[in-house]
Each structure stands twice: as C-alpha cells, then as structure tokens.
Amino acid sequence: MSSPDKVFEALSSANRRRILAYLRDRPLHAGAIADRFEMSKPAVSKHLSILESAGLIWRKREGQFILYGMEQEQLAGHLWTFMQEVCPPSRAIRREVRDEMDGTLPPDTEPEQS
Amino acid sequence: MSSPDKVFEALSSANRRRILAYLRDRPLHAGAIADRFEMSKPAVSKHLSILESAGLIWRKREGQFILYGMEQEQLAGHLWTFMQEVCPPSRAIRREVRDEMDGTLPPDTEPEQS
C-alpha cells in the first residue's frame, strides 16, 4: 500500500533520501547502509521501515542479513503523478515523457485542458 | 534560497501539495486559497509562508489583498535533480527529457556511469 501521503512523508527526511540514493544502483544489506551514517543502527532501521511501508523499497532476508533494494517504479510513478497534478508548464512534454517511460508508470489519468 | 531540504519538507504536507495544485493554472489571493480549506486562515497563511520560504511560490501585495502564485521552475528543477540522483532506470530518457525541457531546468550535473 503506497499512498502519496506516505511517499512524500518518507521523502521529507534528508537521511531517507540519502538512503534511496545509496540504493539507486544496487541493493545493500542493512548493516552496509547503517555504516554510511553517523546515527545508530536502530535509527537507520526505522528509516528503512518507513521507506518500506511507503512502498519505496523492498526487503529480503538472506541468512542473518537483510537485503534492501529500491522499488523504483514506485518512486518514478509517484513523482510523475505529482508533476502531472502540479507542474503546469509543457503538457506536450509531459505526454512525451509518459510515452517514453511507458511500462514503468502507473495507469495514468491525463488531465485535459482546464 | 531554496534548498532541497526545504522543498521536500514543504512537499511533505498534503495540504501544502493541495495549495500548489490550486495555484497550478493561475495565481490566487490568500483569501481565495483559504476558502478552499476547512482550517483557519492563520493556518493557511503559515502553509503559504512555508511554501514561499522553500521558494516554491511567490507573493505580491495588491492593495489589501495578497496574491500568491507558483514559482514553477523551482519545483520542476528540484524534482528533476532528485530524480537524477535517485531514479536509476533509463538514463537515456532522463537525458531526452532534460533536452526537451531545456530552459526550465537547473544548470544540471549529469552523473555519469558509477
């Protein structure tokens, strides 16, 4: 369950955005993520669970480790929907992008001329 | 002064995102915005000042009224930068979009192959 509210709430923390950036190119174990921060492991763990319940990352146990990775269509999809709702400029461009990104985006409601 | 932190903090409130949506197509007076919400005018006023100090909207006095409007290149720019940092998928598409949107986006740092 990934609502816009949860997603934007999740993105409101710089530390959580930083976690997403770390996960951009490959999944990482919880420990490897925590190592990159000053704060305690439990704090990082909380951030991870917030990101997960926002649907932005997935989690998979691997032995005694836990692997985390991006659920990237989610992020792209939500940001895309938001831009459609809020960014006025070039409707034409927005359509092009949507076509390019095809599969990776949500069903899509195209808001026609207001 | 519009830092990513302030922008994402501003976007974390559903009410503030709703205000942005109202301002998408045209500027509105503070009162007209407040009328669309249940909460008190001072509450709306606070949201507006948060959005403004994040650089997402501008404000202009008009007689006894105050007009608010979107500072839309800001929003597009910040979301764009964030997507570059965090969304892995199609680097090619991201480049195309940037070219299309040319003027409206920030200087741009293209993160090459990690």
Next chain:
DNA sequence: TCTCTATTTAACCTGTGAGTTAATTGGTGA
C-alpha cells in the same frame, strides 16, 4: 545447545510541525 553476529523492537526523551484563538499590521474609503 551455546555463542556470536545482524537486525529489529521496546521504552523513553526531546524538539518541532500543525492547528487553534486573540491581537496586530496594512490598506481602503466615508
């Protein structure tokens, strides 16, 4: 089974975000 390591959960503290009502500022117009 016992121990070690990885990670999360529990319990707690503290700062601050979002709302309220009451007071203030700034501009209009008789």
Next chain:
DNA sequence: TCACCAATTAACTCACAGGTTAAATAGAGA
C-alpha cells in the same frame, strides 16, 4: 480620523517524528 476588511504574527496546545540505549529475535556455526 475612523471603521472595516484582508492577512499575518503571537502565544499557546497537542501529537508525533527522529533520535537514544537496552532488550528481544533470528540465523550461522562450533
């Protein structure tokens, strides 16, 4: 100048996000 209206600022409350340390869970391996 005075009354009125738009909007903000001030002062205050309440809930909750984000951090801490200590305890619990879960799997690996001797």
